[in-house]
Amino acid sequence: xxxxxxxxxxxxxxxxxxxxxxxxxxxxxxxxxxxxxxxxxxxxxxxxxxxxxxxxxxxxxxxxxxxxxxxxxxxxxxxxxxxxxxxxxxxxxxxxxxxxxxxxxxxxxxxxxxxxxxxxxxxxxxxxxxxxxxxxxxxxxxxxxxxxxxxxxxxxxxxxxxxxxxxxxxxxxxxxxxxxxxxxxxxx
Numbered sequence: 113x114x115x116x117x118x119x120x121x122x123x124x125x126x127x128x129x130x131x132x133x134x135x136x137x138x139x140x141x142x143x144x145x146x147x148x149x150x151x152x153x154x155x156x157x158x159x160x161x162x163x164x165x166x167x168x169x170x171x172x173x174x175x176x177x178x179x180x181x182x183x184x185x186x187x188x189x190x191x192x193x194x195x196x197x198x199x200x201x202x203x204x205x206x207x208x209x210x211x212x213x214x215x216x217x218x219x220x221x222x223x224x225x226x227x228x229x230x231x232x233x234x235x236x237x238x239x240x241x242x243x244x245x246x247x248x249x250x251x252x253x254x255x256x257x258x259x260x261x262x263x264x265x266x267x268x269x270x271x272x273x274x275x276x277x278x279x280x281x282x283x284x285x286x287x288x289x290x291x292x293x294x295x296x297x298x299x300x
Contacts, residue, residue: 131177136162136170138209141195141202144180145240148249150192151185159255174199195244203240207233210253225253 121127132138139160143149149158156167171193174180179199182191195202207229213219214226229236240252 131173131179134170136160136166137174138206140167140170140174141179141199142206144193144195145200145203145206145244146252147255148243148251150194150249151190152193153190155193194247200241200244203237204233207236207240222254 132141139162140155143155143158147158149155152167152171155171156162156164162170171180171182175182177198178196179202180193180195182193184190185192210221211226211230214221214223215230236252242248243250243252
């Protein structure tokens with residue numbers, strides 16, 4: 113484990129925010145706790161869009177804080193990450209955040225699963241602890257689909273990617289020609 117982090121204040125909430133007060137740290141804990149992710153590449157490619165430099169920095173920060181540990185992978189070139197006892201102790205907080213957001217915001221979470229977890233919190237927590245203890249990487253919850261507005265953007269991007277390249281090039285050439293004509297004072 114690395115040196116202990118310094119904190120701005122002795123207030124427990126302030127210390128918690130020093131550790132988790134950014135966009136990515138709790139998502140990394142979520143990935144390790146309920147999605148069964150263990151490697152850098154799994155977290156990088158999970159669809160949340162975290163940049164590699166940010167992911168590496170957050171993993172270091174969480175390791176320094178004692179939330180997770182890193183072990184060499186069997187290939188010897190990379191690390192396998194795992195929550196520590198301190199990290200798995202966040203399970204009740206993570207469960208409540210998950211339930212709160214699913215109830216009050218539009219999410220991609222399956223409503224039935226979230227409601228089942230809300231009605232049986234003890235089971236959900238016991239299952240998270242069991243999987244951690246047994247090093248079971250079976251996901252507790254499935255990956256969530258994109259939000260409705262994000263789905264529309266993804267469909268548009270897919271359609272653009274499926275267009276023949278010649279159609280895209282032709283449109284780009286026409287646009288360049290139009291701009292050149294306007295510069296020279298010609299009407300299109």
